[in-house]
Amino acid sequence: MASNLKLFEHEAKAIFAKYNIPTPRGELIASPARALEIASKINVPVAVKAQILAAGRGKAGGIFFASSPREAELAVKKLLSTEIKGFKVRSVLVEEKVPIERELYFSVAVDRSNRCYVAIASSEGGIEIEEVAAAAPEKIVKVFIDPLRDFHLSHARRIAKRLGYSGGQMQNLATIFLKLYNVAMDCDAELAEMNPLVETPEGKFVAADARLIIDDNALYRHPEFRERVIEEEKAELPPLELEARKSGLAYVKLEGNVGVIGNGAGLVMATLDAIQLYGGNPANFLDVGGGASADVMSAALNLVFSDSGVDVVFINILGGITRCDEVAKGILEAKRQVGFLKPVVVRLVGTNEEEGKRILTEAGIHVLDSMEEAAKRAVEIAKTGG
Secondary structure (H helix, E strand, C coil): CCCCEECCHHHHHHHHHHCCCCCCCEEEECCHHHHHHHHHHHCCCEEEEECCCCCCCCCCCCEEEECCHHHHHHHHHHHCCCEECCEECCCEEEEECCCCCEEEEEEEEEECCCCEEEEEEECCCCCCHHHHHHHCHHHEEEEEECCCCCCCHHHHHHHHHHCCCCHHHHHHHHHHHHHHHHHHHHCCEEEEEEEEEEECCCCCEEECCEEEEECHHHHHHCHHHHHHHHHHHHHHCCHHHHHHHHCCCEEEECCCCEEEEECCHHHHHHHHHHHHHCCCCECEEEECCCCCCHHHHHHHHHHHHCCCCCCEEEEEEEECCCCHHHHHHHHHHHHHHHCCCCCEEEEEEECCHHHHHHHHHHCCCCEECCHHHHHHHHHHHHHHCC
């Protein structure tokens, strides 16, 4: 995956609600007419909120408040015709406007420097937590969560007390904190956030806004989000990068004409540097990972050959766990399946290197030992076309 999966506010709130975290009544809509219907059904002033994957929406004009269904309809009409922070607004959340006595902040996030999760709370919510930390650091409560001991109701109570609550309110607030922690753990979240977590005039607590960012490395445990990821990729990725994702390849399109295939991100980066050192321009970053089987090599070559801007392909393999003879067989099978549509330069070094070179040489494919020599040769071919 290219990045961690950010959920829309309405998706995060739907998950929060499953854990019995109080959220405002509302519905996702995509038309102004539907806004009139939903606002009438809610029958109280409503918040009209653009659903985009960016923080700071309110300041950017992505949230309106409406005191009547007609106002809600007009607000939705306005939002659906705008672009906010580079995102086109395609849907809007219409929900009851929560009466506010006090705004709090609470989140559970990954703290990379301390290698653990951290619970962060503040008696000032509704604004960026960084701003609160800078202006009034004493209002920030942080509890680092020992992964061996977990986060318990006793920790949550301590946080609620430090925010100034006692009795039944403290207990209710602590329960919500614990529920959000469970959301973060169950969803493999990088961040689970309520901002603001509103205290109403009746003394109840409601998550008026919600953020949930899921670690993309854990998405195999969350098939319910797989379709979302695919749809986002279709909408955002260039065609070649989308094709690479389908084949399980790490591919990034660049601007040059020297195609690059390597096994290992570090090796591929070094290959790009070597090509530039000799005056060439890489056409792509493509990491086939470990193994480099015939099918993988075939998919990689087909992908690079399909880029009309590529004049030569440099295959750079450093065999460690990957055996060079298996890579050689993969290259030959790829040649049989795809054909070498453009000149190919191969550098092959590592485990079973001699056998790999023999296989390729007997098939008429010249193999070089030095990455520098191979990079130089690829650049020469790209410049001369020979």
